[in-house]
Amino acid sequence: MAETTSTVEARLADLGLRVPEVVPPVAAYQPAVVADGVVYTAGQLPLVDGELPFTGKVGAEVTAEQAHDLARQCALNCLAALKHAVGDLDRITRIAKVGGFVASDPSFTGQPKVLNGASELFGQAFGDLGQHARSAVGVAVLPLDTPVEVDVIAHFR
Structure with missing residues (x-):
């Protein structure tokens, strides 16, 4: 029997992307927690195969x-x-909130x-269901000297 691909993952594949394996926690937390039909992700770093492609402050070491x-x-x-939390991305009914943190040079405002x-x-992945509220916050430093961290609150069925 062939493995089925979710609609969301098919859209990503059309962009030349794939959903990676879940990133193991680097401290005492879970990658995501489900409560009352809502999934809360932990802050996710831009790790690729366990490595950060860049470190440092945006506007200084990172463009x-x-x-x-x-x-x-x-x-x-x-x-x-x-x-990892819900088993199939097609179960996501709304990306409600995205929180983003940018380790910024003091002069960086982008x-x-x-x-x-x-x-x-x-x-791109969820269409209208991916339209969300968002925070974009500049901070002095992030874990592992990563330039960016993102977390999500999503609803699912």
């Missing part, structure tokens, strides 16, 4: 364009956590454009 791509990778890692990397991916 806004690089950080945009890192936010997209964070979103893919959020999808992995969502899938956090919203960086986080568009994640927001655009959720829209």
Whole structure:
């Protein structure tokens, strides 16, 4: 019997992307928690095969364009956590809220454009169901010196 692919994963495949394996926690938490029809992901770093492609502050060691791509990778890692929690991304009925953190040089003010990397991916993957509220916050430092971290609140059936 052939493995079926969710509609969401098929859309990602059309973009040349795939949902990675869930990123193991780097501390005392779960990748995602389900409560009352809502999935809350932990903050996801832009890890690729266990490694950070870039470290440092956006606007200094990392460009806004690089950080945009890192936010997209964070979103893919959020999808992995969502899938791990509910089993099939087609069970997601709404991406309700995206929280984004950007480790920023003090002069950098482009956090919203960086986080568009994640927001655009959720829209591409879920269509109208991927339209969400969002926070884009500049911070002094993030875990492992990552430039970007993203978390998601999603509803599912």
